[in-house]
Amino acid sequence: MQLFNLIKNEKEYWLVDQVKLKSKSEEDYKEAFTNILNAFKEEQIGYLSLLMDEAFESWLLTNGFRKISSIVEYTKQLQEEVIRTSDLKIHSLAEEGMTDAEFAEAYELCRAGTANKNIPQPIEQVMASIANELGDEWRSNCYTFFHENELVGISIPHIEMGTKEEGRMFYFGIVPSMRGKGYGAKMHRATLPLMKKMGATYYVGSTDESNGHMVQIFKKNGCVLRDKKGIYRIEK
Structure with missing residues (x-):
C-alpha cells in the first residue's frame, strides 16, 4: 500500500x-x-x-x-441509519438552481473569518480543484443548505481518492451570519447520508485543532478522534 x-x-x-x-x-x-x-x-x-x-x-x-x-482527524462508521433534519432544504449544484459563479461566491463567504489557519487558495483555484479532483460529475457533490430561503452553508462530500469506502468532505462551511445557531451540526449530520449514498461505509473529517466549533460538531454527531497531524508547506 x-x-x-x-x-x-x-x-x-x-x-x-x-x-x-x-x-x-x-x-x-x-x-x-x-x-x-x-x-x-x-x-x-x-x-x-x-x-x-x-x-x-x-x-x-x-x-x-x-x-x-x-x-x-475524527472518524465515524456509517453503518447505522443517519436521520436527515427536516428544517434545512438541501440542493445540489447539479440541479441548476445556482450557477457555478454563485456557488463560488457562497464558498468564499463560508470561509470568511474561520478558525482554520491553513493558507487559503484563490477561489478560482479552489473551483478548478473541485472539478479536477471529483471528476466530470463534480456538481453532483456540491450541496447548499437553506433555512427559510436563507443560505446557511455548503458541503462537498465525496469518496477519498484511492479508496472505495472512505467518505470525506472536500469542504464544509457555514456563512458568518448563521454561525453559533446550531446549524453546523445539522448540516454535518445531513451530509453523512449523502456520503453514504455515494458508497462510503465510514467518514473521516479533519479541522484545525484551534477550530473548537468544528470539533464540537464532530463530537455531537458521534465522531471519535482518530489522529493528529501537522500541516507543512514548502515553495519552489
Whole structure:
C-alpha cells in the first residue's frame, strides 16, 4: 500500500497526505517522502502542502518546510441509519438552481473569518480543484443548505481518492451570519447520508485543532478522534 496520497494540480501545487501504517518504519516514510520531494523540486511546482505526523517535524523543518498549523482527524462508521433534519432544504449544484459563479461566491463567504489557519487558495483555484479532483460529475457533490430561503452553508462530500469506502468532505462551511445557531451540526449530520449514498461505509473529517466549533460538531454527531497531524508547506 502507498505511504502517501498525492494530489497534483499541474504546476501550481501538490497536496500530500501521509497514510499511517503500523507495519512501516520511520525510515520507510522518510525514504518514500524524499522521493516525492525530489520529484516536486525537479518539476518546479509552485508549492507542496503536506499532512504528516508531527514526530517528523524536526526532519521536515531541516528540509526547508515551515509549519502552518496542526489538524485533528475524527472518524465515524456509517453503518447505522443517519436521520436527515427536516428544517434545512438541501440542493445540489447539479440541479441548476445556482450557477457555478454563485456557488463560488457562497464558498468564499463560508470561509470568511474561520478558525482554520491553513493558507487559503484563490477561489478560482479552489473551483478548478473541485472539478479536477471529483471528476466530470463534480456538481453532483456540491450541496447548499437553506433555512427559510436563507443560505446557511455548503458541503462537498465525496469518496477519498484511492479508496472505495472512505467518505470525506472536500469542504464544509457555514456563512458568518448563521454561525453559533446550531446549524453546523445539522448540516454535518445531513451530509453523512449523502456520503453514504455515494458508497462510503465510514467518514473521516479533519479541522484545525484551534477550530473548537468544528470539533464540537464532530463530537455531537458521534465522531471519535482518530489522529493528529501537522500541516507543512514548502515553495519552489
